[in-house]
Each structure stands twice: as structure tokens, then as C-alpha cells.
Amino acid sequence: xxxxxxxxxxxxxxxxxxxxxxxxxxxxxxxxxxxxxxxxxxxxxxxxxxxxxxxxxxxxxxxxxxxxxxxxxxxxxxxxxxxxxxxxxxxxxxxxxxxxxxxxxxxxxxxxxxxxxxxxxxxxxxxxxxxxxxxxxxxxxxxxxxxxxxxxxxxxxxxxxxxxxxxxxxxxxxxxxxxxxxxxxxxxxxxxxxxxxxxxxxxxxxxxxxxxxxxxxxxxxxxxxxxxxxxxxxxxx
Amino acid sequence: xxxxxxxxxxxxxxxxxxxxxxxxxxxxxxxxxxxxxxxxxxxxxxxxxxxxxxxxxxxxxxxxxxxxxxxxxxxxxxxxxxxxxxxxxxxxxxxxxxxxxxxxxxxxxxxxxxxxxxxxxxxxxxxxxxxxxxxxxxxxxxxxxxxxxxxxxxxxxxxxxxxxxxxxxxxxxxxxxxxxxxxxxxxxxxxxxxxxxxxxxxxxxxxxxxxxxxxxxxxxxxxxxxxxxxxxxxxxx
DNA sequence: GAGTGGTCTAGACCACGGT
DNA sequence: CCGTGGTCTAGACCACTCC
Numbered sequence: 299x300x301x302x303x304x305x306x307x308x309x310x311x312x313x314x315x316x317x318x319x320x321x322x323x324x325x326x327x328x329x330x331x332x333x334x335x336x337x338x339x340x341x342x343x344x345x346x347x348x349x350x351x352x353x354x355x356x357x358x359x360x361x362x363x364x365x366x367x368x369x370x371x372x373x374x375x376x377x378x379x380x381x382x383x384x385x386x387x388x389x390x391x392x393x394x395x396x397x398x399x400x401x402x403x404x405x406x407x408x409x410x411x412x413x414x415x416x417x418x419x420x421x422x423x424x425x426x427x428x429x430x431x432x433x434x435x436x437x438x439x440x441x442x443x444x445x446x447x448x449x450x451x452x453x454x455x456x457x458x459x460x461x462x463x464x465x466x467x468x469x470x471x472x473x474x475x476x477x478x479x480x481x482x483x484x485x486x487x488x489x490x491x492x493x494x495x496x497x498x499x500x501x502x503x504x505x506x507x508x509x510x511x512x513x514x515x516x517x518x519x520x521x522x523x524x525x526x527x528x529x530x531x532x533x534x535x
Numbered sequence: 536x537x538x539x540x541x542x543x544x545x546x547x548x549x550x551x552x553x554x555x556x557x558x559x560x561x562x563x564x565x566x567x568x569x570x571x572x573x574x575x576x577x578x579x580x581x582x583x584x585x586x587x588x589x590x591x592x593x594x595x596x597x598x599x600x601x602x603x604x605x606x607x608x609x610x611x612x613x614x615x616x617x618x619x620x621x622x623x624x625x626x627x628x629x630x631x632x633x634x635x636x637x638x639x640x641x642x643x644x645x646x647x648x649x650x651x652x653x654x655x656x657x658x659x660x661x662x663x664x665x666x667x668x669x670x671x672x673x674x675x676x677x678x679x680x681x682x683x684x685x686x687x688x689x690x691x692x693x694x695x696x697x698x699x700x701x702x703x704x705x706x707x708x709x710x711x712x713x714x715x716x717x718x719x720x721x722x723x724x725x726x727x728x729x730x731x732x733x734x735x736x737x738x739x740x741x742x743x744x745x746x747x748x749x750x751x752x753x754x755x756x757x758x759x760x761x762x763x764x765x766x767x768x769x770x771x772x
Numbered sequence: 773g774a775g776t777g778g779t780c781t782a783g784a785c786c787a788c789g790g791t
Numbered sequence: 792c793c794g795t796g797g798t799c800t801a802g803a804c805c806a807c808t809c810c
Contacts, residue, residue: 306797307799331775332776341800342799342801342802343777343802344779344800344801345798347778348798348799361776361778362776362807362808363807363809364777364808364809365775365808365809367776367777372623374617376618377615377712377714378613378615378616379613379614380611381613383609467609471556473769474768474769474770475768476765476768477765477766478765479738479763479764480718480738480764483735483736499719499720499737500718501717523718525717525718526715526716527717528713528715528716531711531713531714532711533711543780544779544780568795568796570795578780578781580782581782581798582779584796584797584798585780588796598796599788599795599796600787601789601793601795601796602794602795603794604795604796
């Protein structure tokens with residue numbers, strides 16, 4: 299005869315999620331505490347705890363000491379995107395990849411960059427422009443500014459051979475990043491290199507990265523028309 | 536005299552992450568197994584396991600039974616967005632919210648919808664168009680198709696009073712969703728209601744949701760010009 | 773103060789997957 | 792086969808926070 303405890307934490311999570319979905323546990327209402335659930339499922343409290351943690355991580359419940367756990371009134375849905383390394387993204391879909399450095403210059407930072415990277419009066423940045431090709435067609439144009447106060451080594455890198463992103467991954471890992479997605483009309487530079495009419499709607503992806511409080515780089519990626527960013531989110535995605 | 540074990544799993548994770556970041560543990564190389572790490576940190580294996588799990592969850596290491604754990608050659612960076620409920624997003628920023636249903640019709644599904652929702656020959660869908668206002672200005676136009684085979688109750692809902700999204704959250708929770716972001720030129724309908732020139736670059740957010748294998752709804756949100764989607768990702772975000 | 777979740781421990785068994 | 796990570800247990804103590 300087996301003891302009652304037969305659940306893995308994922309099974310227990312599944313049971314509890316069902317109760318939330320079919321409103322056996324109603325939005326905003328408290329659910330039994332860990333000890334009681336452990337008794338009910340015939341498992342250790344740690345197992346129930348892990349299941350509840352997971353539900354909380356994925357936005358189904360709120361947990362507070364003393365106050366207990368409650369079903370969120372509105373489930374908090376999230377979408378997660380892998381931030382791709384362009385070269386790998388293209389190669390993995392079986393296309394050919396090419397890269398061309400268009401511009402490299404040590405310049406005083408424009409105001410928008412000073413602001414985005416919190417540069418204060420340290421205004422020396424390395425500015426790069428590059429074009430990435432997919433199947434010999436322009437795929438994305440990259441404008442980038444690198445904070446030389448933080449990453450002075452970047453001056454010695456050969457960005458004609460390795461893209462700034464890949465060099466930075468290896469040489470200046472970041473601990474915090476800010477991403478922005480938007481739709482803009484193609485500007486003069488992008489239009490020229492992507493071979494499209496100025497003003498064509500294009501998808502723009504902006505990323506600034508930081509190591510603790512030190513800004514590393516600002517990258518603005520402008521994709522060729524038709525680019526879509528897609529993600530599938532499973533219930534625990 | 537205290538035993539050596541003084542670390543929480545987060546502290547241990549922090550130490551191990553440092554080793555990865557300063558390449559004491561090099562990309563692609565194996566790291567010691569859980570038993571050895573537990574000895575080193577003077578903690579239980581479960582504690583080390585939790586720390587390693589977290590590193591794996593966040594894309595810093597790969598773990599395989601028997602093969603052990605290795606530092607990922609290229610850290611896998613992710614960005615997570617909360618999918619906002621428009622009304623709450625607007626209200627929480629202190630603006631006024633308004634909503635207007637523009638159209639409601641039971642129609643045969645257009646081909647793109649049949650395809651996106653995998654409708655087969657069950658072609659009856661409820662089509663809605665609605666406009667959301669922020670501070671009395673048009674903010675986003677929503678085109679939506681609801682699969683009546685799955686959510687027949689939707690025919691009885693009063694979508695003039697409650698937005699489809701909020702009704703569906705309460706009445707047809709989903710277990711899987713697919714999100715797509717893109718930049719498009721504003722079409723005739725959107726231009727008219729957002730009061731912009733046709734062809735203006737606008738941000739478009741498309742979401743289809745599913746309950747197991749049954750599609751629920753397809754929503755296409757077209758935002759007024761200037762909309763940006765932003766997220767900050769901490770090292771363990 | 774007291775109830776709840778957060779975490780740690782020591783030990784055990786299991787499941788996967790490389791050899 | 793057998794080493795590795797994945798998980799469970801039973802018990803303990805701690806930390807937060809509501810009352």
C-alpha cells in the first residue's frame with residue numbers, strides 16, 4: 299500500500315490552476331494556507347510551496363505573509379521574447395547572413411543619447427552604423443552608441459569583422475537592459491540602406507544596456523518592412 | 536560557533552553569477568556538480584539546486600542530467616512584457632478612459648481569421664470593432680473576432696458596456712496565446728477613427744488566444760502614432 | 773503577538789541520458 | 792551501467808506583516 303502522497307509539484311500546481319480557472323477558487327478570494335493544502339494533497343509543505351510559488355511567478359495569485367494567498371482579480375498575463383542575436387536568428391532559419399560596417403566615429407554624444415545613457419558631461423561616445431543582410435537583402439540597420447567611459451576597450455575592437463552586439467556580449471556583459479518597441483516612418487539613412495521610400499512604416503527596436511549604474515550602449519535597430527516579432531506563451535510561459 | 540552554511544540560495548546564485556560574468560567559469564565550460572558546490576558553500580544540495588535552477592531559468596546555464604551544468608556560450612537574454620488591460624493601463628497613469636463600441640456583427644470569418652484561429656469550416660464568428668480613448672483622444676482601435684463555437688455565450692454579452700477583452704477574461708480564460716508586434720501603415724478604418732492620414736506608421740499588436748486546442752479570439756490592436764512599448768529587464772527579470 | 777509564507781537541512785529515491 | 796540533476800519528505804527556524 300502506497301502512502302497518499304503521490305503528487306509532483308507540477309501536478310499539484312495543475313490541480314490548483316484548475317480550481318482557479320473554473321472559479322472553484324474565486325478571483326480576489328483567499329485560498330487555504332500551505333499546511334492545509336499539504337494535508338489535502340498528502341504531500342510535504344515544501345512541495346505545495348513550490349507549486350504556489352510557480353502560480354505566483356506566473357501571475358495567477360498574490361502571496362503575502364500572514365495575509366495568505368489570494369487569486370488575482372485579473373490574471374496578470376505576460377509575454378516573453380527571446381532577444382535574438384541577429385546573426386544567429388538568420389542562420390538558424392537557414393538563410394545566409396552578411397554584415398557590413400557603414401560608419402565608425404568617435405563623436406560627442408547627441409542629446410538623445412546623452413539622455414538615454416545618462417552620460418552627464420562625459421560626452422565621448424563611439425558611434426557605429428551597420429547593416430545586416432538576410433539572403434543578401436538588407437534586413438536591419440543598426441545605429442549604435444557605445445559609452446567609452448565604461449567600455450574604453452571598444453576603441454580597439456575591429457567592428458568591421460565582428461558586430462558590436464557580439465563584441466559587447468563577450469566583453470561587456472550587462473546586468474540591466476531597457477527595451478522599447480515602436481513603429482516609425484523610415485528616416486533618410488534607413489531608407490537609403492534598406493532601399494525603401496522615406497516614411498515607409500518600419501519596426502524599431504531600441505535597447506540600452508547597463509552594468510549596475512554604468513551605461514554601456516544604446517542600440518537602435520530599424521527593420522526592413524514586414525518584420526514581425528512573435529511569441530507563443532503557454533500558460534506557464 | 537556557527538556552522539559554515541550561511542548562504543541563502545540567492546546569495547549563492549549571486550556568487551555563481553559573478554563567476555560567470557568575470558569568466559572564472561567560462562562560456563561553454565562545465566561547472567562543478569551540485570554535491571561539490573554544496574560542499575564548497577557549506578549548504579544543502581537543495582539550496583544549491585535552487586540557485587542553479589534560477590540561473591538556468593534566466594538563460595545563464597544549461598543543465599542536463601548526467602552531462603552536468605555548463606555556462607551558455609551566449610547568454611540568452613529575454614524581455615518580458617506585461618500584457619496590459621487597456622482600461623487599467625490608462626487609468627493607472629492618471630488619465631481618463633473611455634470606450635466606444637463601433638460595430639458588432641455575426642459574420643462568416645474572413646480567410647485570415649479562419650486561418651489564425653484554425654476555424655476549419657465552422658465559420659461563424661462575432662466581429663467587433665471598438666475604440667478606446669485616453670483623455671478623450673483616440674488611443675487604440677480594436678478589431679476582434681470571437682470564435683462562437685468555443686464561446687457561444689458571447690452573443691449574449693453587451694459589448695457596448697464592457698470591452699470584449701474584459702468580458703473574455705472573466706468568461707473565457709485562455710491557456711495559450713500568440714502575440715505578434717509589427718509596424719504597419721494605418722488602413723482606412725483606423726485612419727478615420729484615429730484621425731490620422733492613411734499610411735501613417737502605427738504600432739500593431741495582434742493576439743490570438745486558445746483554451747487547449749480551441750481557439751477563442753483574435754484581436755488586432757492598432758495604436759495611435761507615438762505609442763511605444765517599453766520594458767526594463769533586470770539581470771533576473 | 774501570532775499566523776503565514778520563505779527558506780534551509782539531511783536524507784532519500786527517481787528519471788534521464790551519456791558511455 | 793551509473794553519474795547527474797529533479798524532486799519529495801519531515802522537520803526546523805526565520806521574517807514579514809496584519810491585528
